Amino acid sequence: MRKPLIAGNWKMNLNHLEAIALVQKLAFALNDKDFDKVEVAVLPPFTDLRSVQTLVDGDKLRIVYGGQDLSKQDAGAYTGEISGAMLAKLGCTFVTIGHSERRQYHHEDDEVVNAKVRAAYRHSLTPILCVGEDLPVRQAGGQVAHCVSQLDGGLREISEEQAKSIVVAYEPVWAIGTGEVATPQDAQEVCSALRARLAELYTSEVAAGIRILYGGSVKSDNIAGIMAQPDIDGALVGGASIDAGEYVKICRFGEMSA
Ligand SMILES: O=C(CO)COP(=O)(O)O
Numbered sequence: 001m002r003k004p005l006i007a008g009n010w011k012m013n014l015n016h017l018e019a020i021a022l023v024q025k026l027a028f029a030l031n032d033k034d035f036d037k038v039e040v041a042v043l044p045p046f047t048d049l050r051s052v053q054t055l056v057d058g059d060k061l062r063i064v065y066g067g068q069d070l071s072k073q074d075a076g077a078y079t080g081e082i083s084g085a086m087l088a089k090l091g092c093t094f095v096t097i098g099h100s101e102r103r104q105y106h107h108e109d110d111e112v113v114n115a116k117v118r119a120a121y122r123h124s125l126t127p128i129l130c131v132g133e134d135l136p137v138r139q140a141g142g143q144v145a146h147c148v149s150q151l152d153g154g155l156r157e158i159s160e161e162q163a164k165s166i167v168v169a170y171e172p173v174w175a176i177g178t179g180e181v182a183t184p185q186d187a188q189e190v191c192s193a194l195r196a197r198l199a200e201l202y203t204s205e206v207a208a209g210i211r212i213l214y215g216g217s218v219k220s221d222n223i224a225g226i227m228a229q230p231d232i233d234g235a236l237v238g239g240a241s242i243d244a245g246e247y248v249k250i251c252r253f254g255e256m257s258a
Helices: 016-029 032-037 046-058 084-089 100-105 110-122 135-139 143-154 184-201 204-209 223-227 244-251
Strands: 005-009 039-043 064-067 094-097 126-131 167-170 211-215 234-237
Touching: 005 094, 005 167, 005 211, 005 244, 016 039, 016 046, 016 244, 032 039, 039 094, 046 064, 084 110, 094 110, 110 126, 110 143, 126 143, 135 143, 143 184, 167 184, 184 204, 184 211, 184 223, 223 234, 234 244
Parallel strands: 005 039, 005 234, 039 064, 064 094, 094 126, 126 167, 167 211, 211 234
Antiparallel strands: none
16 A cells, blocks of 8 residues: 655755744644645755754654755765765655756756665665656657656666665656646556556566656646546645645645545
8 A cells, every 4th residue: 555645845945944934834734644644745955954854853743854866976075965874864754866857957867867866775765766758758749658768767776675665756847837737647647657667677566565656736726636546646746835735735635626
């Protein structure tokens, strides 16, 4: 049984004081019944993580958190980089890897993404491996092949034992921050193909246990339809995750109508 995961990618938004305010609002609104049904994560900028950790530890919150990226190196002369060890020390559970904004603006290819996935496992972090096609690929009908190839690239030399804990996020680039949400059927098509590929790479039992998220303009008014799909186990939420009221509604997707 896959527990749904709602993860909020704050991107480059909110300083550490604003981070505290947002996590406090989430903690106030969400209760044990919510956390029993869904795992709720936030992915703040690096500079906010210590504040989030202090709040989560101090108030024993059930919210988990993680980084938006990590270095493929473990330590050393890599100015500006943040290591997996540093994220682990801050109590991070997750780290997003291969987000389309990293692939696009920082030219991260599958090789870099794979090195980062391996770095995450070295430090017991759970990667949220992001894949997704851009508009020309979708218009040419190449979305499944494109995403499966990114999945293969990201998982190179990742063992079955490691793969069991991975989270995969399907985020079509054309749906990110555009208000253009993929239809639930479009999202399901790719997510089911990703699960089928995971079964080929590992076993069907392993594939059946891996959570696959959808991301791209997820809001409280479209989450229910997305979550109703058999191969979608949660959402990676951008813009709507920094609005406490909206994010709480998304975390309570079971109460929203499809
Ligand atoms: O990129 C995303 C999450 O990682 C999606 O962003 P939006 O929800 O703002 O479209």
